[in-house]
Amino acid sequence: MSTPASGGDHDEVVLRPDRPANGGEAVGRVDGRVVFVRGAIPGELVRARIVDDRQSRFARADAVEIVEPSRHRVASPCDAARHGAGCCDLGFIDPAHARELKAEILRDALTRIGGFAGGELDDLGVDPGVVTGLGDDGTHWRVRTRLGIDADGRAGMHAAHGSGIVAGHQCVAPETGMLDGLDDLALTPGGDLVVMSDVDGRRHITELSPPKPVRAGSRRAARGRAQAARRRREQPRAERVLEGEATAAHRVGERTWQIPVAGFWQAHRAAPTEYARAVVEMIAASGSSPGGVAWDLYGGAGVFAAALLDATPDPGAGGGRPEVVHVVESDTSALAAAADTLADDPVELHRGEVAAAAARLPSPDVVVLDPPRTGAGATVIDAVADADPGVIVHVGCDIGRFARDLSMFVDRGYRVREIRAFDAFPLTHHVEAIACLVPARRGM
Numbered sequence: 001m002s003t004p005a006s007g008g009d010h011d012e013v014v015l016r017p018d019r020p021a022n023g024g025e026a027v028g029r030v031d032g033r034v035v036f037v038r039g040a041i042p043g044e045l046v047r048a049r050i051v052d053d054r055q056s057r058f059a060r061a062d063a064v065e066i067v068e069p070s071r072h073r074v075a076s077p078c079d080a081a082r083h084g085a086g087c088c089d090l091g092f093i094d095p096a097h098a099r100e101l102k103a104e105i106l107r108d109a110l111t112r113i114g115g116f117a118g119g120e121l122d123d124l125g126v127d128p129g130v131v132t133g134l135g136d137d138g139t140h141w142r143v144r145t146r147l148g149i150d151a152d153g154r155a156g157m158h159a160a161h162g163s164g165i166v167a168g169h170q171c172v173a174p175e176t177g178m179l180d181g182l183d184d185l186a187l188t189p190g191g192d193l194v195v196m197s198d199v200d201g202r203r204h205i206t207e208l209s210p211p212k213p214v215r216a217g218s219r220r221a222a223r224g225r226a227q228a229a230r231r232r233r234e235q236p237r238a239e240r241v242l243e244g245e246a247t248a249a250h251r252v253g254e255r256t257w258q259i260p261v262a263g264f265w266q267a268h269r270a271a272p273t274e275y276a277r278a279v280v281e282m283i284a285a286s287g288s289s290p291g292g293v294a295w296d297l298y299g300g301a302g303v304f305a306a307a308l309l310d311a312t313p314d315p316g317a318g319g320g321r322p323e324v325v326h327v328v329e330s331d332t333s334a335l336a337a338a339a340d341t342l343a344d345d346p347v348e349l350h351r352g353e354v355a356a357a358a359a360r361l362p363s364p365d366v367v368v369l370d371p372p373r374t375g376a377g378a379t380v381i382d383a384v385a386d387a388d389p390g391v392i393v394h395v396g397c398d399i400g401r402f403a404r405d406l407s408m409f410v411d412r413g414y415r416v417r418e419i420r421a422f423d424a425f426p427l428t429h430h431v432e433a434i435a436c437l438v439p440a441r442r443g444m
């Protein structure tokens with residue numbers, strides 16, 4: 001069904017979206033035009049207000065009335081999201097069904113962006129139901145969270161729309177107690193607050209100073225604003241420790257890392273262990289030898305490097321731990337943590353951009369790459385493919401970019417032999433996926 005409402009103008013429409021989109025929206029059509037509806041579940045009949053009509057091929061809308069609710073609709077457990085925060089954007093969907101929708105999003109991205117055919121995906125086990133949970137009930141899984149500080153000095157989650165802060169309402173994702181008592185802190189308006197729970201559940205809080213204003217610098221207003229926002233995010237910020245220490249201990253297997261509170265660590269408590277296990281298992285299952293030279297690109301504090309070194313060698317697969325792992329990472333503090341934890345291991349740390357560093361590294365047998373949300377992109381994929389490793393493990397937290405990166409590896413002579421996906425960000429639309437690729441010439 002797809003009818004304009006409000007007396008025939010298209011400010012509001014009534015439609016029944018029928019599939020999920022990568023950004024968490026439900027997708028339907030009105031008069032043949034695609035509409036992405038935020039706050040709707042595929043299958044529901046909804047009245048939606050058009051909020052962005054600038055593109056000819058599609059529009060964006062917000063659900064304003066659920067005319068026929070899905071049986072999967074629930075009251076969101078997240079107080080902040082119920083009050084307009086963007087944190088738990090799928091909190092209104094029963095978590096088991098949300099996981100099925102994420103599997104559908106992954107399949108859709110791999111088909112439409114990655115160019116994989118349906119049969120190929122079945123062979124890879126990419127089917128509804130394969131997005132694996134990490135042992136939580138959807139709440140209290142986060143060990144690292146970042147809040148904004150409003151003009152009154154109150155910390156809160158960022159609003160779903162616009163640049164506001166939703167203070168006074170707690171998000172349900174952080175571990176229990178992580179956000180308690182933040183109103184008692186004297187905070188700097190316009191700054192950010194990073195809260196981290198360490199291996200023992202002890203809380204550490206660091207405040208980041210407000211970013212300096214950056215001029216848009218472009219006549220193309222929207223692109224100029226986006227560039228300015230990126231420059232603002234990337235500029236160095238002064239840090240002030242408000243509770244605990246500037247670093248927090250985290251453990252994977254037998255190893256402990258001192259991770260900078262304001263630096264990168266996987267958000268879900270179980271994620272580093274589960275991903276490390278998946279990387280090692282997928283390499284072993286590929287029949288490739290983990291011995292020789294390994295690259296851990298976008299390596300952070302070297303969790304995957306450690307996993308490769310600590311894996312029990314499988315003699316059937318050619319066996320052996322890597323003789324050396326090259327970790328490439330742009331963040332100095334992450335590398336400092338790697339240097340401490342991996343001090344006695346055959347690891348070489350390279351500070352810099354992956355695109356530049358990869359061309360200078362010795363030829364690898366194994367490559368693990370875990371880029372940020374933007375994906376690895378053509379330059380890095382080319383550098384890795386040119387180096388001709390026997391196995392590649394690609395870790396992706398944006399499904400669209402992940403699918404695009406995989407398709408480039410396929411164009412460069414690799415074949416995907418396995419994909420695993422994790423519901424590592426419950427109540428949100430985000431999914432983490434890990435793919436193992438081998439040279440296509442090696443056959444099935």
Ligand SMILES: C[S@@+](CC[C@H](N)C(=O)[O-])C[C@H]1O[C@@H](n2cnc3c(N)ncnc32)[C@H](O)[C@@H]1O
Pocket residue numbers: 264265266298299300301302303304328329330331334352353354355370371372373
């Ligand atoms: C998704 S995190 C993965 C970190 C690590 N693999 C882990 O699991 O803890 C991506 C990492 O890439 C780093 N990074 C982002 N862009 C980079 C680039 N162009 N070159 C090198 N490192 C980069 C970030 O600092 C971050 O530590």
